[in-house]
Amino acid sequence: MVKVAVLLSVGRHPASERSRRAPLDARALEMALSLPDADIHAAHAGDPAEPALRDYLGMGLARLTVLSIASGRDPIPALSTYLAQLAPDVVFCGSRAEGGEDSGMVPYLVAQTLSAAIVPDVAALSVKDHKATLTQALSRGRRRHVEIRLPAVVTVSAAAPSPRQTAFARARRGVIEALPAEAPADAFLKECEFRPWRPRPKRMRLTAAGSAADRLKAMTETKSGEGTLMIQPTAEEAARAIYDYLLEKRIIEERS
Amino acid sequence: MRPRRDPRAERQARFIPGTERPRFVLASAPEVPSARPRRDPRALRRAATIRTGVRPRIDWHAGQPGAVGRAEVVARPISAPEIRIVADPAFLVLAVPDHPGGALSDHDRELIGAARQLADVGGGAVVMLTAGDIAGLAEAGVDRAMAIPAAQIDNYDPEGRAAAVLAAISLLKPRHVLFPESGEGGADLARRVAALSGERLFSGVEALSGGRASRRTQGGAMEMAGALPCLLSIAENAFGVHEGVRHEARKLDAPEFSAMRRIENAAPVPVKADLLPLADADFILSGGNGVTDWKRFVELGQALGATLGGSRVVCDEGHLPRDRQVGASGSVVTARCYLAFGIAGAPQHLQGITEVRHVVAVNTDLHAEMIKRADLAIVADAQAVMPALLQHARERHHG
Numbered sequence: 001m002v003k004v005a006v007l008l009s010v011g012r013h014p015a016s017e018r019s020r021r022a023p024l025d026a027r028a029l030e031m032a033l034s035l036p037d038a039d040i041h042a043a044h045a046g047d048p049a050e051p052a053l054r055d056y057l058g059m060g061l062a063r064l065t066v067l068s069i070a071s072g073r074d075p076i077p078a079l080s081t082y083l084a085q086l087a088p089d090v091v092f093c094g095s096r097a098e099g100g101e102d103s104g105m106v107p108y109l110v111a112q113t114l115s116a117a118i119v120p121d122v123a124a125l126s127v128k129d130h131k132a133t134l135t136q137a138l139s140r141g142r143r144r145h146v147e148i149r150l151p152a153v154v155t156v157s158a159a160a161p162s163p164r165q166t167a168f169a170r171a172r173r174g175v176i177e178a179l180p181a182e183a184p185a186d187a188f189l190k191e192c193e194f195r196p197w198r199p200r201p202k203r204m205r206l207t208a209a210g211s212a213a214d215r216l217k218a219m220t221e222t223k224s225g226e227g228t229l230m231i232q233p234t235a236e237e238a239a240r241a242i243y244d245y246l247l248e249k250r251i252i253e254e255r256s
Numbered sequence: 257m258r259p260r261r262d263p264r265a266e267r268q269a270r271f272i273p274g275t276e277r278p279r280f281v282l283a284s285a286p287e288v289p290s291a292r293p294r295r296d297p298r299a300l301r302r303a304a305t306i307r308t309g310v311r312p313r314i315d316w317h318a319g320q321p322g323a324v325g326r327a328e329v330v331a332r333p334i335s336a337p338e339i340r341i342v343a344d345p346a347f348l349v350l351a352v353p354d355h356p357g358g359a360l361s362d363h364d365r366e367l368i369g370a371a372r373q374l375a376d377v378g379g380g381a382v383v384m385l386t387a388g389d390i391a392g393l394a395e396a397g398v399d400r401a402m403a404i405p406a407a408q409i410d411n412y413d414p415e416g417r418a419a420a421v422l423a424a425i426s427l428l429k430p431r432h433v434l435f436p437e438s439g440e441g442g443a444d445l446a447r448r449v450a451a452l453s454g455e456r457l458f459s460g461v462e463a464l465s466g467g468r469a470s471r472r473t474q475g476g477a478m479e480m481a482g483a484l485p486c487l488l489s490i491a492e493n494a495f496g497v498h499e500g501v502r503h504e505a506r507k508l509d510a511p512e513f514s515a516m517r518r519i520e521n522a523a524p525v526p527v528k529a530d531l532l533p534l535a536d537a538d539f540i541l542s543g544g545n546g547v548t549d550w551k552r553f554v555e556l557g558q559a560l561g562a563t564l565g566g567s568r569v570v571c572d573e574g575h576l577p578r579d580r581q582v583g584a585s586g587s588v589v590t591a592r593c594y595l596a597f598g599i600a601g602a603p604q605h606l607q608g609i610t611e612v613r614h615v616v617a618v619n620t621d622l623h624a625e626m627i628k629r630a631d632l633a634i635v636a637d638a639q640a641v642m643p644a645l646l647q648h649a650r651e652r653h654h655g
Contacts, residue, residue, distance in 0.1 A: 014473040093543045098475035103459045104443070108451040117518030120444045135525065139439045141536035144412065147521040188456050191481035197472055200462070203493055231622065231635045239644035242616055243596070243652065245632045249614050250357075251539050251593040252560055254652060 002127050004031045005088035007079065007106065008064070010052045012099035021055040024094025026163035028156040031125060032092050033060055033164070041086055043067065043077035048178035056096045057174025058166030064174065067181035076106065078181035080113040088151065090132065095120060095155040101189065104155075111153035119146055121157035131132065261565035275582040328349045328384030339502045345381030347601050349374050351398075351431040352421055354440040360396055363436045363492050368396050370495040371434050373464055374484075375399075380431065383508070385424050387417065394505035396497030402508040414441060418448035419515035425453070427511045437461075437489040446489040458485040462494045529563045534580065535585035537563035540594075542582055545569050546598015546619060546638040548574075553597070556642055559649040565589070569597050583608035598638035 002174055011022030025160070032040050040061070044053060048066040057064055067078040083091065090114045091114070096104040111118040123143070124135040136144040137159035209255050230241060270280040306313045351371040353364035360368075371382045381399035384390075388406035404420050425433060435446035437460045450457035462479075463470045469488060470481040504575040506608045534540065541562035543553050547570070557564045566576040568583055582589055594612040599605065601617075601624055609615065609629075617630035627633040634641065 014475060014476070014477075017475075017477065068438040093453060100474065101480075102473050102475065103457060105447055105450060108447040112451045118448070119519070121439065131520075135651075139536075140538050141527055143525040143527055145521075145523050145525050146412070146519055152518075163598050170350045188482070192480050194473070194478050194480055197477055197479045200494075203496065227633070228631065229627070231633070233634065233636060235636070235640040235644035236648075238618065238636050238641045239648040241632065241634065242618075242641070243644055243648050244618060245614075246560070246593065246595075249593060251614070252649075 002035065002038045002090060003088045004032050004035060004038045004040050004090050004092065005083060005086055006040060006092045008042055008044045008056050009097040010046060010050050010099060019050060019052040021052055022094055022098055024096065024156055024158065027160045028092040028094050029056060029059055030163040031156055031160055041065065041088065043082055045069050045078050046071065049174055053176060054171040055166045058168065058171030059164055061171060061174055064176050066176055066178045068178050069181055069183040072186065073183035074186045075183060076109050078183055079110055081216050083110060083114060091153040093153065093155050095157060107153050107155045114151060116151040117148045118153045119148060120155045122154045123157050123159045125154060129227060259394040260292050304318060332585045339504065341504045342381040346379040348383050348428050348430040349380055350383050350385060350424060350428060352435050352445060354436055354438055354442045355390050356440045358390065360392060362389060363438050365396055365497045367434055367436045367481060367490050368537055369400060369489045369498045370464060370496045372397050374432055383428060383430065385421060394502045397503050399503050400508050401505045402458050402510050406511045413500065414444055414448055415519060416515040416519045417445055418452060419513045420610045421449050422452055423513035432484065432494045433487050436491040437491050443489060446487065449486050452496050455487045456481065456485055457487045457489065459489045460491045461488050462491050513549045529561050530557065534563060534565055534582060534589050537589065537591050539563065540565045540589060540591045542566055542594060542596045542599060543570055544596065544599030549642065552646065556646045559646055559653065562595065567605055596626055599626050600624040601629060
């Protein structure tokens with residue numbers, strides 16, 4: 001039996017700005033729910049009356065613990081105390097919240113207080129004999145296998161399996177258990193100023209060097225290649241030239 | 257110089273006045289001194305020519321009283337580009353790049369641009385902490401380079417790298433530490449360092465101006481601005497790249513560090529290239545109207561480990577599925593290498609490959625746009641080159 005904690009947050013729809021289940025947190029819950037033989041404890045730090053929390057219950061959770069905290073306060077001490085008492089083997093989080101400070105620091109600070117390993121951007125996970133084998137999703141569709149000793153904090157990538165539908169009856173049936181929690185005010189956020197985001201103009205790559213004619217050419221001309229040209233070579237010559245070029249640019253590697 | 261003949265004056269001298277009809281003395285030509293010397297166009301051209309570079313410049317008004325002052329042309333010796341040395345920096349800015357595959361990425365260069373922006377305000381210096389030696393740091397604008405020996409850092413060792421950054425921070429006492437906010441490991445490393453050091457991280461910085469940093473927050477709806485913090489991570493495409501003046505990139509000794517490693521084992525997983533979406537692919541084999549043997553084309557893709565793509569014509573005819581179309585109406589690709597067989601290069605297709613670094617094209621038409629765009633262009637029949645390349649790849653891959 002693996003003891004699993006899932007940290008859930010409330011998301012915000014980018015267009016309508018209505019609260020919703022956060023997409024990455026829903027993926028984290030999906031990964032926890034599909035883990036065989038797991039004892040799942042889900043927690044949220046915030047307002048217990050938030051209706052979007054019911055969406056998580058509708059995915060198949062029986063109970064959700066909410067540490068009641070006023071908005072804009074630091075959730076880390078409350079979450080750390082809760083998780084230290086629970087002592088889970090694996091903590092699942094989305095890699096970043098949407099709607100708060102969105103710094104992506106919660107998993108790292110939680111791992112620090114639990115003195116657990118942290119692995120970011122996980123797409124799949126299996127647990128065996130107090131060890132976990134994870135598949136990390138990297139850029140350009142690459143994957144990496146990582147082995148760690150539990151306990152571990154895992155942040156879930158957008159490449160993880162998509163979350164299941166939320167069921168209305170389950171969402172009504174599930175229990176939200178509110179616990180009082182201590183949350184200090186965040187002095188750093190108080191000093192910062194907030195204003196609505198204004199889209200910035202797209203940055204153009206301008207070349208500062210060269211004459212005016214060179215700069216105009218660089219801006220207007222389509223990029224042309226290095227210009228190695230072979231005219232009517234034999235098929236073997238052409239094949240060798242292409243293969244050597246690919247090797248030279250380290251696109252492919254020669255197996256020895 | 258021969259005197260210049262004046263035919264009108266000569267005619268006037270031969271004229272016999274006082275007759276009814278105009279009459280001329282034809283016997284002897286009288287000597288008429290010319291007022292103007294004969295022009296020598298070659299000498300004039302030689303005198304007007306100013307040699308500044310490969311092409312000569314000609315200044316016809318040189319030396320004339322009304323002419324605009326002739327520019328003093330001094331042949332500038334071609335020397336090494338200018339180098340800027342910050343000998344005694346007022347403070348240090350530490351930049352920790354991703355350098356995936358041992359080379360600076362575009363995001364890393366933007367990171368150095370942001371670090372230069374912070375350092376140049378008050379006479380500071382940019383220090384870069386890399387794992388192993390990286391080439392091209394001086395051109396990128398780095399004043400000091402600190403390389404952790406590659407033996408101490410494993411291929412994937414974020415815990416070791418975080419410990420190394422902390423050791424460098426305690427040694428150098430930099431005013432700011434900058435990371436790239438990227439999925440290549442920079443975002444992860446920044447948060448590890450922030451958690452270990454207890455400092456607040458200002459993540460995904462979009463702008464630095466007037467001693468303040470700003471970033472997007474609340475799901476991108478709000479902008480949050482605050483005083484410049486110690487730890488920053490820099491968003492992609494937000495800062496300009498440092499250009500022009502070289503910097504010193506003087507080597508510093510890396511500090512000793514010890515890390516507590518909880519990640520036991522990490523290894524990359526081979527991914528089937530053909531299952532990747534085109535936008536994610538790193539190496540694309542693309543076919544156009546010049547390809548007829550599609551079975552061979554697929555075999556070649558498998559042998560080279562390339563993701564398959566095609567032009568609009570090919571997808572219209574059903575040789576490849578629609579999600580494999582490259583171009584303005586298909587996918588805009590960001591692959592490192594694009595190998596095009598039998599593609600002429602319609603403007604819409606070339607729009608789809610503007611971000612590609614290395615393009616190889618095989619086409620029968622020498623004047624095709626694709627041949628002009630390619631880094632290695634081969635004017636040959638794609639159908640003949642494909643089996644040769646397939647055989648070549650199979651022999652050398654297993655030989």
